[in-house]
Amino acid sequence: MTSHPTLAVLGAGSFGTAIATALARGGNAVTLFCRTAEQAEAINRTRENARFFPGHVLSPQIDATADLDAVMGAEVLFLAFPSRAMDDYAGRIANEARRDAVVVNLIKGLHPEHFTFAELFRRTAPHIAYVALKGPTFSRPLFLGEWSGMTCGADDPEVGRQVSALFGGGSLALDAIPSAKSVDIASALKNVYAIALGLVGSTGPSENTTFMAATLVIKELKRLLDALGCHPDVLWSFSGVGDILLTGLCDTSRNRTIGLMMGKGIPIDLVRSDFVAEGVRAVDALEAHCGQVDTPLLDAVAEVLHGRQGPAHIFERFGTSV
Helix, strand or coil, rough: CCCCCEEEEEEEHHHHHHHHHHHHHHCCCEEEEECCHHHHHHHHHHHHCCCCCCCCCCCCCCCCCCCCCCCCCEEEEEECCCHHHHHHHHHHHHHCCCCEEEEEEECCCCCCEEEEHHHHHHHCCCCEEEEEEECCCCCCHHHHCEEEEEEEECCHHHHHHHHHHCCCCCCEEEEECCHHHHHHHHHHHHHHHHEEEEEECCCCCCHHHHHHHHHHHHHHHHHHHCCCCCCCCHHHHHHHHHHHHHHCCCCCCCHHHHHHHCCCCCCCCCCCEEEEHHHHHHHHHHHCCCCCCCCCHHHHHHHHHHHCCCCCHHHHHCCCCC
């Protein structure tokens, strides 16, 4: 990576725009890839991403485009599109990106075949340096420059340091884990356990119950992370405890909201809705990979999501998860 690398963010949604803004605060020029030419033209003309951040002027360091070929030559590619599109983009990156490119994955989730996105890139594009950058970061506070934290997971610590340095001078704090896989897994686990805490929260529990449940979640997270061969420090990183506390205890979290809705008997479509699909995919992938690990809370979420048990089943598993 050069001292002033060319940067592209693939995905002009709320999080992609927020990351592009954080990179611009670090003094970088950033190309923001949009799905449509209309969106790119509107951003360049009005200097706003009106759909997600109306009334907020974007940094002059950000330029939008809908030409994917034009951004494939960037030295660092930040991935911020929906997880369902990962296979298509990974294929394009493997064939068209620079041989020395760095991919920084911001997407939280698990792959149905390869389990982690780190493994997908290891198999699909082994020449690409893969970095997982994830943490307890809602897009709007990050966009507005409020202090936020993320974890940079990179198998090559020097590549991780170079990626972290791109945000220097801004309000984004980064810690580091020398394992991209570990950060991928930790950030996906929080989706599942946020559903569990949403189920608990739907009953209007006391503080005793809320924080007992949160503690049990952290205990189970540690067992799973250890069993899956993750770096021992990842639980205590922004992408570990930080992300589960944000996603599991804040009512603005999508996955917590799934649990809240199910716990209150509000019908949701587990198949068609993108709103819930991420958590469901993570549950199914984890159930297939965690083997003999004792995971009563994960098992309870799977039973409830698939309609085999009612929402109160989560409470029945508390005694077995201590």
